[in-house]
Amino acid sequence: MTEIDYRDSVFLPRTAFPMRGDLPKREPIILERWARMGLDARLDAANAGATPFTLHDGPPYANGHLHNGHALNKILKDVINRAHRMSGFAVRYVPGWDCHGLPIEWRIEEEYRKAKRDKDGVPILQFRAECRAYAQKWLDIQAEEFRRLGVQADWASRYATMDFGSEAAIAAEIGRFLENGTLYRGLRPVMWSPVEKTALAEAEIEYHDHTSTTIWVAFPIVRDPTPAAALDGVSAVIWTTTPWTMPANRAIAFGPEITYAVLRVDTVTDDSFAHPGQKLLVAEALIERFCQSAGISGHHVLYTLPGEALEGGICAHPLRGIEAFDGGYDHDVPLLAGDFVTTEAGTGLVHMAPAHGEDDFALSVANGIAVPETVEGDGRYAPWVPGFAGIHVFQAADPVCAALSGAMAASVERGEAAAGLLARGTLVHSYPHSWRSRAPVIYRATPQWFIRMDDADGDGIRARALRALDDVRFVPAQARNRLTSMVAGRPDWCISRQRAWGVPIAVFVEKRTGEVLRDPLVMARVVEAFRAEGADAWYASSPSRFLGEGRDPADYEQVFDIVDVWFESGSTHAFVLGEEGGRGLPRPADLYLEGSDQHRGWFQSSLLESVGSRGVAPFKALVTNGFVLDEQGRKMSKSLGNVIAPKATCDTLGADILRLWVMNADTNEDLRIGPEILKQQGELYRRLRNTLRWLLGALDGFEESERVPLAEMPELERWVLHRLSELGAQIAGAVESHQWVGVYPALHAFCASDLSAFYFDVRKDALYCDAPSSLRRRACRTVLDHLHRALCCWLAPVLVFTAEDAWTARFGEESSVHLQDFPALPADWSDPALGERWVRLRAVRRLVTTAIESARRDGLVASSLQAELTLTLSETEAAEFGQVDWDELAIVSRADVAIDPGAASVFSDAPGEGSGPHLLPSVGVAPGHKCSRCWRVLEEVGTVPAHPALCLRCADVVG
Incomplete structure (x- = not known):
């Protein structure tokens, strides 16, 4: 008699979602698809009318390729933005760039030195044009590199401090301080770079050992x-x-x-x-x-x-x-x-x-x-x-x-x-050294322009800034002390620089009195000219254009110092947010997010500029991320050869790996990166991808008619839904608090431990071998549907490409996971008592699987399905665990529960429990024959004449 092959009757997973992501090739294809389908515009339309959430971008400097510090910061911002959008907020992220200042000027001068040209002999407008072209080149390169990282933004509305409108707005902000009397010129010592021949801000200083x-x-x-x-x-x-x-x-x-x-x-x-x-x-x-x-x-x-x-x-x-x-x-x-x-x-x-x-x-x-x-x-x-x-x-x-x-x-x-x-x-x-030239600096008294921090009545910018910080949320919380102490102890703000590439402090000083001219009409003419022609107008125009009729230019000194770039970037709220920004973004922003060094940099300059010009902080919350170090905890340095560019990681491993590295770390602290760390992230990614792949395979052909309501579900499925509700609450908490540390490690642990190593393993038999009409199989497939939808959405802010592939593999290329909201999980999924019960139940199961593994090592059985289990429980344990289907839960062919009335409980501290020894689970060889379809060893195999190689269940399914 020919043995029947039952393999085609088993409902094995089927999916086109590949095991290997091949991310370096796949991610650019997805980016092109998003561009073709107009995803950015669809995202804007999807959240139209919703409560806005605005993360104002601190501008990176347009000078060179991105490094991993850029990647860390931009990915973290992107995750927060995407999570808020998927939580129902209207998110419009406007990226920006810092384009003026000494680093770019220094690069152009380096080219002059190589060509043996005298910078002082170059007309200033030509020099500024070369600086502008250099900044534009790197702005475009960095924008493309950010896109490759999967960062979603309103790229068409990006801002740059060198835009004409931005330069006009910066001049107008200087005018606000001029008019309110806090801008003054004075002689006092400032940090001065003899190499760069300019004053420096504290944020432009770094400290190195020096022999004096x-x-x-x-x-x-x-x-x-x-x-x-x-x-x-x-x-x-x-x-x-x-x-x-x-x-x-x-x-x-x-x-x-x-x-x-x-x-x-x-x-x-x-x-x-x-x-x-x-x-x-x-x-x-x-x-x-x-x-x-x-x-x-x-x-x-x-x-x-x-x-x-x-x-x-x-x-x-x-x-x-x-x-x-x-x-x-x-x-x-x-x-x-x-x-x-x-x-x-x-x-x-x-x-x-x-x-x-x-x-x-x-x-x-x-x-x-x-x-x-x-x-x-x-x-x-x-x-x-x-x-x-x-x-x-x-x-x-x-x-x-x-x-x-x-x-x-x-x-x-x-x-x-x-x-x-x-x-x-x-x-x-x-x-102290200049962070650009790496050369030591000096204190030098020169006439400079300052913004006064204090006034006679004790309610100056410093006092108002400290009060404003009382209403700001800090993540991590201890960062509050750092910023407040810096504001409390800082001197007057020196905003002048003796350079050429920037926005000039466009004011006039009366030569006879030495007093600065405080005329709103003069400043209005300056702003109007800058908006039409850029700050070059200050250098290209006669002073009479701004002074107006009735003033002799010979009576006035025209100031050509440029403004500190920290004042410029601190002013970005004025030309990006609020009504003046013209982008429909609210002010104050919900969030500013930058590296920990920005407590003395952008966070502080933005606070002081906004408080000084408008009396309020420009942000509601500040989030700080750490620095990026190599695997040994050393600073990234070309001389050490430990620099890994984000582009290199994208080209070899994929952007999703870099994004996962960010979100698996404690971003409040310094992060380490290197080949071994990225390899570990690759392993974590593989587990997450395999979870998604298994879900897609097990859901092959899923239809709504299969769906099972919560009340009819087995306890195991209800536990999985409870765990989903816990994760959903954790993610919702992160969205509200901006504290994402630990969220994605918890999600990975859920996939690896709760699902792959437990739930999927237990339910494979029902999925593969139960009849399609089986309640157990339908309940499992219902839960898998919830799992797929939830995991794709929760992973989408981080694994932007992989989650998209896992979504479209099921719902088609015209859809996008990024157009979805985070799932609204029913309140009745949450069952803390059930969750605690399954913590104890799984502890019992670990004892069982340890015994089975020991029997396998000893050669008693080759697999758990060949085993027969005897589980001895105390009376208290039996009351809680005795009715559990242990053959299913332990993945054995037969399980018997024995009750030992005198035994102490291993898993319960209930009063009155016995004090005798607790017997460990025992494992033997299951009696009967192996079912050719489900591989369980059962005595009933062979009792159905039409299918003598099958157990009763499998015979019923194939019949």
Whole structure:
């Protein structure tokens, strides 16, 4: 008799959805399909009239290919936008670019240097045109690279700070500060790059180790303080890490609360610059450290005095009276009380160069001391600096020390109080550098334009900004402290830069009075011209065009400083959001999302600009993401060879892998990336894809007539729906809170553990072998339909291409998962008690599967379907688990439950439970024959004459 082949009667999964994604080839095809079907326009139409959600894009800089920091930030924004759209919000994301400023100007100058061209000989309008063309080139490249990452945006309405309308709006924002009186020009020290010849913002500074020359210098006290203190022949000793600031010294600061000592030098080492008999004033707490540094081997303290006793004392500059300096250092050097002076290092006396430090400037100005300008824009001493003219400050240590050594020798020869160099050393410390040129910067006092942070009545921009932050949500919450502390401690905002590529601070200053012209009509003419011709109009037009009739241009200085690029990007809300933005986007934005460095950058400049011009914050919430590091936790660097460009990942693995990497990480912290990490993401992706593929295969031919209502479903299906409701609540919570950390790892765990390793495994028998009319099979297929729809939608914000393929594989190419809403899950799917019961049930099952696996390893059975199970339960366990279909749940051919009345429960703490030992599950060989269709081993196989190789169920199905 020929054995019947029953393979065609088994309902095996069928789907055209491939096992391998082949993402590098497939993703560009999907992008082209979206363009053909006009998906962006359809998305806008689908949410028309819905509550808007606006994430305002912080503009990346249009200068080079994208790096993984860009990818991290833009993908996270895209996930949030897509999730809000699928939650029923009207989302219109307008991407933007920062196009002005020094990095682009620097690149153009590099080309000039290569061609041996003089930048100063190039007409400014030509130079600006070259900068504009360079920025446009990279803007276009970056836009295409963002699209390749799957970022959905209103690309046609993108903004750029160099657009004519943007430049006009930025000028108008400057005008707001001009008119409200907070914009002023003043001389004060700012961070200055001698290489780039411009002031820098704090956000443009990075800190690196730097070796500085340190010097200890004696200033002879020429007038005793009042009340009188016996300081005849005594020299005050200062310590500094910036010897180049000595020509700019105008005072010495002491701490009023510090105790000072006058020590007499007794003996010195052979290499010491100090001399026996010298009397030196230093903080008592620092005597030993100072003497060690200065090579003073023996000394004794003559007396001590409180810091406040130094008030009124006058010192001489150590270079006073030296003929070679032609009297250039003959000014007095007063001793001034400074609450910033400490005894943590140095001598407890701080030399004040008001042109080169914030504390120096504030204390000197408060005491009526003039601020000398000793250093020019290129870092060289000005021609009028005696003895040092033309020397670069970073090469000044040797000539300054030589001059001070000569002064010390002269004072010793004359038998006078010590004046000059007492000691010299080096110090490796963290020092500010320009993040563009990587060169060290200096503090330099120059006339700059500032926005005033405080006003006389205590309600200035700072106070209002801090109040505005009270109503802002921060993710993570601890980021609030960082931003508020930065705003609370920052100085006035220096917004001027001495460069050419940017929006000019388009104001006039009256030469006679030095007052800035505050005329709204003048500013209106500037804005109108910029809107029509761009900011080039400021350079191409006669001043009379803006001044109007009745004013002589010769009476006014036209300002050509450009505005800080942080002011520009901080102004973007003015030309993107609100009625002025012309895009129909509300202001304030619901969300700003950038890297953690933007607390001192864009977050802060946007806050201060908006509060200063409108009195409100431009955002309702701030989300911060971390930085991208390599697999060893190192910063990405070309020199280390650890840079992985997003384009390379897209070309080799696919954008969905990069997107999954972002959302599987804790984006609040720094993220690591590298070949091994991306390989791991590939494995996670494969599991998710296999879940979708299995669902599609198992749903082959699914029809609405199969659907089973919740009340008729088996308990296992109701548990799956409960788990779906939990995940739905987690995703809804993330949409509301903007906190997505852990959401997609939880979704992956659900697919891998709850579905693939459990539910799918248990239900394969029913799906493959039950009759199509079987309630169990129909209930399972109903749940699989819910799973497919929910998982495709929930994965769509992240796996934008894969979710689309998994959706269209079932619903056709004219559909798109991105036009769907997140599923509205019925409230009655949630059943916490059922969820807790299945936690316990699966714990019992793990014991069972462990026993089966042990039997398989021992060779007792080859598979679980050859096994017979005896499960012994306590009375409490039996009450809860005894009625479970254990042969189905354990995937065995036969399962028997035995009750041991005296056994303690392993899974229940119910009172009155027995105290005896709990027997483990036992596994044997199932009696009977193997069904040729379902492979279960049953004694009933062979009892149906027409189908002797089948069990009763399978015989009924095929019959």
